[in-house]
Amino acid sequence: MLKVDSLTRPPLGPVSFKLPAGAIGIVTGPSGSGKSLLARAIVDLDPNTGEVSWRGRARLKTPAPQWRRWIAYVPAETGWWADRIADHFPPDIDAARLNELLHAVNLPRDALSWPVSRASTGERQRLAFLRALIRDPEMMILDEPTSALDAETRKRVEDVILAERRAGRTFLIITHDPAQAARLGDIFWRMENGRLSPAPDASSLVEIPREGA
Amino acid sequence: MKAQASYIALSYWDVAASALFLALAAVLTLVLRLGLFRSLLLVALRMVAQLLAIGFVLKMIFQASSGLVTLAAALVMSGFAAREVINRQQRTLAGLWRYGVGPLAMLFTGAIALVYAMTLLLQPEPWYAPRYALPLFGMILGNSMNGVSLGLNAITRTIVRDRLAIEARLLLGMTRWRAFRPFAADALRTGMTPIMNAMAASGVISLPGMMTGQILAGVPPVEAVKYQLLIMFLIAGVVGLGTMVAVFATIARLTDHRHRLRPDRLREPD
Numbered sequence: 001m002l003k004v005d006s007l008t009r010p011p012l013g014p015v016s017f018k019l020p021a022g023a024i025g026i027v028t029g030p031s032g033s034g035k036s037l038l039a040r041a042i043v044d045l046d047p048n049t050g051e052v053s054w055r056g057r058a059r060l061k062t063p064a065p066q067w068r069r070w071i072a073y074v075p076a077e078t079g080w081w082a083d084r085i086a087d088h089f090p091p092d093i094d095a096a097r098l099n100e101l102l103h104a105v106n107l108p109r110d111a112l113s114w115p116v117s118r119a120s121t122g123e124r125q126r127l128a129f130l131r132a133l134i135r136d137p138e139m140m141i142l143d144e145p146t147s148a149l150d151a152e153t154r155k156r157v158e159d160v161i162l163a164e165r166r167a168g169r170t171f172l173i174i175t176h177d178p179a180q181a182a183r184l185g186d187i188f189w190r191m192e193n194g195r196l197s198p199a200p201d202a203s204s205l206v207e208i209p210r211e212g213a
Numbered sequence: 214m215k216a217q218a219s220y221i222a223l224s225y226w227d228v229a230a231s232a233l234f235l236a237l238a239a240v241l242t243l244v245l246r247l248g249l250f251r252s253l254l255l256v257a258l259r260m261v262a263q264l265l266a267i268g269f270v271l272k273m274i275f276q277a278s279s280g281l282v283t284l285a286a287a288l289v290m291s292g293f294a295a296r297e298v299i300n301r302q303q304r305t306l307a308g309l310w311r312y313g314v315g316p317l318a319m320l321f322t323g324a325i326a327l328v329y330a331m332t333l334l335l336q337p338e339p340w341y342a343p344r345y346a347l348p349l350f351g352m353i354l355g356n357s358m359n360g361v362s363l364g365l366n367a368i369t370r371t372i373v374r375d376r377l378a379i380e381a382r383l384l385l386g387m388t389r390w391r392a393f394r395p396f397a398a399d400a401l402r403t404g405m406t407p408i409m410n411a412m413a414a415s416g417v418i419s420l421p422g423m424m425t426g427q428i429l430a431g432v433p434p435v436e437a438v439k440y441q442l443l444i445m446f447l448i449a450g451v452v453g454l455g456t457m458v459a460v461f462a463t464i465a466r467l468t469d470h471r472h473r474l475r476p477d478r479l480r481e482p483d
Contacts, residue, residue, distance in 0.1 A: 045380060045473050064472040069386035078384075079377030081395055128381075135385060 002071075002139060002170065004042065007050035012037040012194045014050060019187060021055060021139075024161070024171040026181045028199075029191030035174045036075065038191065039141045042172075043073040054139065072137035076144040076174075078128045085119065086112040088131050101130050104160050106153045122148040126157060133160075139170040146180065158183060220430040232257070274343045283343040287350055291320050294354040301362040304369040306466055307480040314466065318459035319361045323353045326451045334443065352423065352444060353451050356408055360452035361459045364404025368460045371396040372467055372476060379474060389468040397460055404456035408449050415445065 001021050006014040012034040019025040027035050041048040044064050052059040054070055062070075082088060089098070089112065099109055105126045111119070119127060125148050132140060145161075146154040161171060161184060175181055181188065188199040235257060242249040274286055295316035305311035327350050331337070337345050372379070375396060382392035415421050416438075423444060427437035467475050 043384065044471050045383065047469075047471075047473070047475075065383075065386045065388050068384055072386075073384050075377075075380075075384070077377065079375065079379070079381040081375070081378040081382060132385065 001055065002042075002172070003051075003053045005051040007038070007041050007048060007052060009037055009041040009046050009048035010194075012041060013048075015041075015194075015196045017189060017196055017198070019170065019172060021170050022165065022168050023186040024165055024173060024184050025187045025189065026185035027172065027174045027189045027191055027196070028176065028178070028181060033191040034194040035191045036143055037194075038196070039073050039075070039143055039172070039174065042141060043068050043071055045073070069135065070137060071139045071141065072132040072135065073141040074128055074132050074143065074145065076147065078124075080116040080124070083115055084112075085114050085116055085127055088116075088127075089134060093134060098130070098134055101133065101160065104156060104163075105130065106156045120148075122150075122153065125149065126153075129157070133164070137169075139172070140164075141172045141174075143174045144176065145173065147176070154180070271343075271347070274347070278339070278343060280339070280341050283341050283346055286343065286347055290347070290351060290354060291316075294319065294358045297358050298362045298365070302365055302369065304373065305480050306369075306463065307478050310466055310478070311480065314462045315361050315365050315459050318462060319354065319357045319455045322451050322455040322458060323350065323357050326353060326447050330443070330447055349444065349447070353448055356448045357451045357455045359407055360404040360456045363407070364400045364456040364460045365463060367400035367403040368397065368463050369467075369479060371400065372474065372479065376474065376476065383472055383474070389464065389472045392472070393464050393468075397464060400460045401456055404460070405453055408452045412445060412449060415441070421445070 002019040004018070005016050007016070008014045015038060017025075027038065029035055037046070040046050041050075042052055044052075044059060044067060054067075057070075059067055080088060098112075102109055102111060107123060107126055107130075111123065111127065116124075125145065129142065129145055142161075146157050149157065158180065161173070165171060171184075173181075173184060175184075182201075188201060189196050190199045235253075239250055239253050239257075242253060270286075274282055295312075298315040298319060299305065299311060302311070302315070306314060327346065330349060331342075331346055332340050335345050335349075379392055379396065383389065411421075421441050424437045424441040427440060428434055432440075467478055469475055
């Protein structure tokens with residue numbers, strides 16, 4: 001179980017919630033309400049206060065790199081540090097499994113040999129997901145994982161997420177798409193002005209457009 | 214022609230006459246209305262004043278040959294070099310750290326190398342003899358200043374420009390040192406490129422100024438080369454070590470024990 005207690009990183013929080021291991025939690029809410037700040041705070045990427053534990057192991061007693069290997073956060077927009085896609089994957093990779101995953105998310109097998117500049121936004125989004133997934137984290141926080149994808153490819157990525165959950169992986173997914181929330185989610189929250197409140201089900205997550213938005 | 218083993222002393226007339234071609238160039242800029250005459254005249258006069266002043270200052274310091282006076286001169290040089298390192302930064306560390314990291318990295322490594330060379334290699338009498346210590350320190354500082362400020366600029370720029378990539382590496386579970394590795398390597402390369410180019414070019418493309426000066430002063434070429442090698446080794450070592458200390462100290466300051474980036478500890482450019 002992921003246990004978050006009074007997590008605060010202004011303007012976020014305090015936020016408290018529990019996500020059982022093996023479940024898919026969904027967080028929705030208007031842009032700028034603090035969803036990404038919540039994700040960053042959970043993986044300790046910004047200075048924050050509050051207690052977080054994963055499967056009974058306290059975050060503060062865990063070295064941060066180890067913590068982030070347990071809980072992988074894939075931001076909506078991420079960076080690439082080398083010229084080739086392959087250089088972003090570990091060298092001792094399980095090639096068969098990676099090929100399987102590439103196929104599953106509708107990417108060609110030779111995508112790894114591409115220069116980063118050749119990959120489109122949607123391709124990079126899936127490659128960033130795979131680059132984290134292949135390192136086998138126990139839990140993943142995905143920020144808008146399919147925002148740049150067409151309906152068919154989005155379904156493929158969702159199928160991978162569901163298969164991974166069946167295999168025991170835990171997910172916290174930030175999404176603007178109520179239909180996606182309904183397809184994937186077990187537990188639902190809504191973020192508003194830095195506060196997180198539980199939502200009974202996916203249908204209560206329908207976006208209320210903000211004024212001027 | 215008589216002075217074979219020593220240098221040919223110049224009269225002030227010789228020096229003035231050497232300005233003939235510069236004067237010619239200056240007059241031509243006037244004729245061609247290039248608008249350069251005034252500034253050319255000013256920089257030339259400025260150079261004359263600066264060099265004459267430093268000549269007399271050095272004369273006094275050499276005559277005094279006192280440890281305290283030498284130290285004071287070295288401190289003044291350090292102050293100018295430190296100011297230069299700070300002023301050349303586009304972004305600096307916030308607070309007092311901006312005065313600390315770059316200048317201290319440069320001065321600490323430079324001072325150690327200087328004392329090492331004076332006490333164990335050159336061994337003049339006394340060991341701090343200003344005639345050796347100050348020119349040597351000047352050459353070390355001048356180069357180290359370049360390396361350190363280039364390296365610092367590169368690493369602070371990367372923290373802003375490559376933030377997403379660095380955070381992506383941290384998010385994949387790398388330590389801050391591992392996450393920074395390719396970016397630190399780039400910054401070190403940037404800082405050390407000028408001195409590496411100078412080493413590669415020396416003797417083939419350019420004759421180093423110090424060696425040329427010694428040869429003109431009557432020192433046999435091979436002896437001048439030995440001096441030049443000693444000084445190049447010292448300079449390159451200090452540039453390398455100073456740049457590394459500065460870059461890694463900056464990374465340490467701009468990250469924290471929870472292996473996260475702390476750009477809030479950076480002062481934005483004015």
